[in-house]
Amino acid sequence: MPTFRVETPHGCYNAVVERGVAGRVGEYIPRKAGKVFVVSTEDVWRHQGHTIAGGLEKVAHEVLHLPGGEENKRLAPLENLAEEMVQRGADRTSLVVAFGGGIVNDMAGFLAAIFMRGVPVVQVPTTLLAQVDAAVGGKTGVNLRSGKNLIGSFHQPLAVLIDPAVLATLPEREYRAGLYEILKAGVIREAELFRFLTDRAADVLARSHDAVDTIVAESVRMKAEVVSADEREGGLRRILNFGHTFGHALEAETEYRRFLHGEAVAFGMRAAVYLAETSGHLSAEDSVEILGLIRLYGPIPSLAGIPAERLLARLAHDKKTVQGNVHFVLPVRIGEVQVVSGMDEKLVLQAIRSALS
Ligand SMILES: NC(=O)c1ccc[n+]([C@@H]2O[C@H](COP(=O)([O-])OP(=O)(O)OC[C@H]3O[C@@H](n4cnc5c(N)ncnc54)[C@H](O)[C@@H]3O)[C@@H](O)[C@H]2O)c1
Numbered sequence: 426m427p428t429f430r431v432e433t434p435h436g437c438y439n440a441v442v443e444r445g446v447a448g449r450v451g452e453y454i455p456r457k458a459g460k461v462f463v464v465s466t467e468d469v470w471r472h473q474g475h476t477i478a479g480g481l482e483k484v485a486h487e488v489l490h491l492p493g494g495e496e497n498k499r500l501a502p503l504e505n506l507a508e509e510m511v512q513r514g515a516d517r518t519s520l521v522v523a524f525g526g527g528i529v530n531d532m533a534g535f536l537a538a539i540f541m542r543g544v545p546v547v548q549v550p551t552t553l554l555a556q557v558d559a560a561v562g563g564k565t566g567v568n569l570r571s572g573k574n575l576i577g578s579f580h581q582p583l584a585v586l587i588d589p590a591v592l593a594t595l596p597e598r599e600y601r602a603g604l605y606e607i608l609k610a611g612v613i614r615e616a617e618l619f620r621f622l623t624d625r626a627a628d629v630l631a632r633s634h635d636a637v638d639t640i641v642a643e644s645v646r647m648k649a650e651v652v653s654a655d656e657r658e659g660g661l662r663r664i665l666n667f668g669h670t671f672g673h674a675l676e677a678e679t680e681y682r683r684f685l686h687g688e689a690v691a692f693g694m695r696a697a698v699y700l701a702e703t704s705g706h707l708s709a710e711d712s713v714e715i716l717g718l719i720r721l722y723g724p725i726p727s728l729a730g731i732p733a734e735r736l737l738a739r740l741a742h743d744k745k746t747v748q749g750n751v752h753f754v755l756p757v758r759i760g761e762v763q764v765v766s767g768m769d770e771k772l773v774l775q776a777i778r779s780a781l782s
Pocket residue numbers: 466468469472473493494495498525526527528529530531551552553554555558559560561562563564565574591592593594595596599686
């Protein structure tokens with residue numbers, strides 16, 4: 426069973442990628458733990474609750490639901506949930522199991538980070554995006570009205586249990602959005618994964634078990650390595666932002682309604698590739714190849730009517746922008762990127778225009 430070790434100053438843990446591992450969650454809960462609180466949403470529970478419930482038969486636990494949706498990723502539901510936990514007997518020895526997509530990952534993880542000043546969390550991600558990205562790395566948090574993920578904390582999990590079998594019920598659009606984060610992994614650090622996505626595209630899109638298991642495991646390995654090298658995004662972890670600077674601008678401009686996160690990242694990767702090519706960082710051949718693979722896993726919803734200038738203006742407001750200096754993660758070849766700042770604004774605008782067209 427592929428198991429990847431994450432070692433950070435604030436916690437060491439395993440990310441296990443295996444079919445059926447959700448059903449063995451009980452094995453990953455320390456014997457000394459008190460009551461277990463499984464946090465999910467009604468939607469996820471309806472589709473996949475049975476897969477994890479079996480693994481908790483011998484463990485004292487309660488299942489609690491959060492409202493799903495980005496608009497509900499706020500502090501208020503967490504306060505309600507914390508009250509509910511107390512009423513149902515939670516104490517300092519309690520443990521949270523986060524069972525759901527990235528929203529549950531971030532909210533339940535944050536709840537665990539602050540409940541009685543911190544209880545452990547086991548992440549059991551159920552979307553492709555959460556499996557390959559959100560669940561490993563310990564980032565948790567909620568949105569403010571003024572912006573995404575503006576309140577949060579690092580809270581490394583006790584374990585991450587990644588069960589590709591739970592993806593069977595994932596809607597097609599969500600599945601494809603997750604594939605873009607895997608494509609990102611290929612471009613920034615994993616040339617072999619990029620080739621696999623190219624050569625086995627039909628199997629990947631058909632969710633053939635061996636193809637899905639391979640791309641999930643490879644992405645998790647990459648994320649585990651990067652997070653272990655740099656927990657808090659001072660250095661290497663910044664490469665994970667490939668496609669995200671432009672992507673966040675698009676998400677914000679369209680109020681998080683029109684595009685799924687992965688779709689916005691696909692747009693962002695296109696813009697970054699154009700920028701890399703016109704600024705002389707990336708060869709025309711590699712650019713054609715990356716753009717071709719992004720297209721192959723598309724299409725994303727229409728970009729019609731989105732003004733390039735407004736996206737450009739939003740780049741300056743990105744959370745990752747330090748003192749007005751926008752950093753771009755640009756590919757220099759397939760499998761390698763560079764963090765670049767001080768780009769000519771005209772080139773950036775041109776790249777956005779190309780990506781929009
Ligand atoms: N912490 C991090 O490092 C990190 C990284 C990337 C994204 N995120 C966050 O993740 C969030 C997005 O996550 P997401 O894309 O997983 O969205 P999501 O959690 O909203 O899930 C998407 C949809 O899929 C449904 N669903 C989930 N699992 C299912 C399954 N197995 N079968 C059927 N339906 C299922 C959900 O009910 C929901 O409707 C954003 O808030 C983003 O900020 C966090």
